[in-house]
Amino acid sequence: MATSKLQAIWNHPAGPKTIHFWAPTFKWGISIANIADFAKPPEKLSYPQQIAVTCTGVIWSRYSMVINPKNWNLFSVNVAMAGTGIYQLARKIKHDYATEAEPAVASE
Amino acid sequence: MATSRFQAFLNSPIGPKTTHFWGPIANWGFVAAGLVDMQKPPEMISGNMSSAMCVYSALFMRFAWMVQPRNYLLLACHASNETVQLYQLSRWARAQGYLSSKKEEEKPSQ
Numbered sequence: 655m656a657t658s659k660l661q662a663i664w665n666h667p668a669g670p671k672t673i674h675f676w677a678p679t680f681k682w683g684i685s686i687a688n689i690a691d692f693a694k695p696p697e698k699l700s701y702p703q704q705i706a707v708t709c710t711g712v713i714w715s716r717y718s719m720v721i722n723p724k725n726w727n728l729f730s731v732n733v734a735m736a737g738t739g740i741y742q743l744a745r746k747i748k749h750d751y752a753t754e755a756e757p758a759v760a761s762e
Numbered sequence: 763m764a765t766s767r768f769q770a771f772l773n774s775p776i777g778p779k780t781t782h783f784w785g786p787i788a789n790w791g792f793v794a795a796g797l798v799d800m801q802k803p804p805e806m807i808s809g810n811m812s813s814a815m816c817v818y819s820a821l822f823m824r825f826a827w828m829v830q831p832r833n834y835l836l837l838a839c840h841a842s843n844e845t846v847q848l849y850q851l852s853r854w855a856r857a858q859g860y861l862s863s864k865k866e867e868e869k870p871s872q
Contacts, residue, residue, distance in 0.1 A: 677825035687810035702798040706791035717785035721829050
């Protein structure tokens with residue numbers, strides 16, 4: 655039973671014998687890189703890059719479902735990518751606008 | 763003729779009514795973001811992100827070729843992104859001093 659299940663996974667059209675498995679698996683590297691960058695100061699973040707990460711994550715969540723073979727691994731990594739991108743953007747926006755808010759407070 | 767050709771594109775199974783088209787378009791955002799970041803000083807580059815991007819685009823060039831329907835737009839996009847990110851990575855490596863040992867080795871030979 656366990657053997658036949660592993661056999662099925664191994665021979666799946668989107669299984670580990672194919673690029674359909676490995677490409678999304680390495681795409682996790684982008685989300686992991688973004689998570690590693692959570693420790694960096696917000697001023698080092700790049701708006702264009704994080705916006706690209708977020709938009710790509712959202713659109714590719716849909717794309718994963720309409721390609722042949724359907725790719726749940728690709729779907730989940732893109733959801734994670736959108737999530738990390740949004741968080742990074744939130745950090746940077748908060749940092750930039752909080753800085754602007756302080757002078758206004760000081761002037762009062 | 764031009765009208766019918768545009769109509770064919772519009773209604774194609776990989777045309778703008780589908781995410782087979784918009785997925786790659788979104789990915790061009792990475793290329794554009796990389797190009798914009800080339801204007802910034804090397805300290806702004808994230809080594810983590812650039813390294814991950816290089817591996818990611820290399821694998822997705824293969825993915826674009828194998829997926830049904832085959833996606834040439836995606837293939838071109840990832841080839842471009844690979845080029846941009848490799849350049850960014852080299853700028854970052856140079857700024858971090860990873861390439862300076864090469865320069866130091868070159869000096870004695872001169």
